Amino acid sequence: MNDIYLDASATTPPHLDVITKLKDIQFECWGNPSSIHKVGVIAREILERSRLSIANKLKASSDELFFTSGATESNYLALKAVSNNLDRGRIVISSVEHPSINLIANQLRNEGWDIKYWPVDSYGIIDLDLLEEVLSPPTKLVSIIWGQSVIGSIQPINLIGMECKKRNILFHTDATQVLPCGLIDWSNLNVDMLSASAHKLQGPKGIGLLMLRKGIQDLLMKNPSYGFKNGSIRSGTESVPLIAGFSTAIDLLNEYIEVKDNQTLFPVNNVSKMTSLLKRKLINNKHLTFIGPDKERLPNNLSFLCHTEAMIPIKGREIVRLLSKHGVYISSGSACSSSSQGPNPILVAINVDKTFQESGLRITIGPWISNDDITSVSNIIFESLKSLELKKQ
CATH class of the missing domain: 3.40.640.10 (Type I PLP-dependent aspartate aminotransferase-like (Major domain))
Known part of the structure; x- marks a missing residue:
């Protein structure tokens, strides 16, 4: 792959x-x-x-x-x-x-x-x-x-x-x-x-x-x-x-x-379509809780908290490193602060529970991403989260 x-x-x-x-x-x-x-x-x-x-x-x-x-x-x-x-x-x-x-x-x-x-x-x-x-x-x-x-x-x-x-x-x-x-x-x-x-x-x-x-x-x-x-x-x-x-x-x-006065309407293109497709594939994953707005959001952005099925937090940095070994590259926050240890300041600002403030993940999609990429990524994320769940049992 x-x-x-x-x-x-x-x-x-x-x-x-x-x-x-x-x-x-x-x-x-x-x-x-x-x-x-x-x-x-x-x-x-x-x-x-x-x-x-x-x-x-x-x-x-x-x-x-x-x-x-x-x-x-x-x-x-x-x-x-x-x-x-x-x-x-x-x-x-x-x-x-x-x-x-x-x-x-x-x-x-x-x-x-x-x-x-x-x-x-x-x-x-x-x-x-x-x-x-x-x-x-x-x-x-x-x-x-x-x-x-x-x-x-x-x-x-x-x-x-x-x-x-x-x-x-x-x-x-x-x-x-x-x-x-x-x-x-x-x-x-x-x-x-x-x-x-x-x-x-x-x-x-x-x-x-x-x-x-x-x-x-x-x-x-x-x-x-x-x-x-x-x-x-x-x-x-x-x-x-x-x-x-x-x-x-x-x-x-x-x-x-x-x-408009209180709206930003983005063009519908391949990036927004691939983002929607990946969200549909991940939305029912019991290890992920999506955060951020449904509508007033960047069309290439997916953001979620990671946890076991029993809602025990999994650090986003753990998942980033694990996915990287599989050739999938995502982030646990802003590139200018994701290398810092500790709670994500944006998750703090939106009042995410303290136990989950280091559990954020961000996926942002570019025009080079294909349908096949989305299928592969969703499968790899599922298997990676499942393996981390087993380690925490």
Whole structure:
């Protein structure tokens, strides 16, 4: 049996078209895009052509799109660079954010900002009953993850953005897990700043984007730190091959996500069909308890708690290691924190019983997965869980 990779939320294998583009640009257009001679001019033309292509696909203006090393840096810049240009106040983040947001939030707390966590329900969706409270003065900035990588929860970002706009509050969203599921219509989003990474959608590692509305750019220019000038938000030489590879990965996406006030509607495609098929095969497994929302969730995400038939918890890390021996690769949480011991912070946030907070598993499916893969995986998971049950008797 071939290896089966089911950890698309951690990273994805680069598409062959992306690899070809990287190779071609690396060999033929290796110049510094800031150089004014011919070699540099050619590199700059490819960079700006790639920027324009991505912007057009995302229905944005090319001057709203800035390249970074990835979503982690984009998240950092969105909160840090903007906060540097605002009077101290409150920053609101959800209790199910990516570790990179929590890291910069803690840093900003030490700099005098009040950090408030917006609680979520048992499905990982923010509690809208608290909207008036969390958006009251002195809230200046809100950062809410659009699609949660561990349990798949989708937040009502357009509704949040609309309420922030009414109160002149800046709004950032981390769209890292959403963009691989369909194209984003930036022109239709009530969002001031948006982060994403190429490697989550079969693009190259080391390149991401931060989308900024013109008003945010004007704000940043008051105190232009982090190299915010000449179409860049960070210092250093741009990587033209990575940017061109990112553009190629975006070109592989064809269908748009539909966003309404409190809904995100994803296109139906092979990924969503394979995810539904695997869920049907696993739903009656007595060793698994599915968690996260049924509808408002990423279409490639399955998340569950693992246990014996007698409901004795089985650590997710045990199962990840066992399945890896069988050539099946899944995760026990966010790739940026799954190597850490102890309870999964997302499971803590949704009030999973303490005895099960290390028992989470996540499967995230990519376009390379077939029906045969799904059949093989469901059988291997069943046999693996049964073998672990026997060991615990």
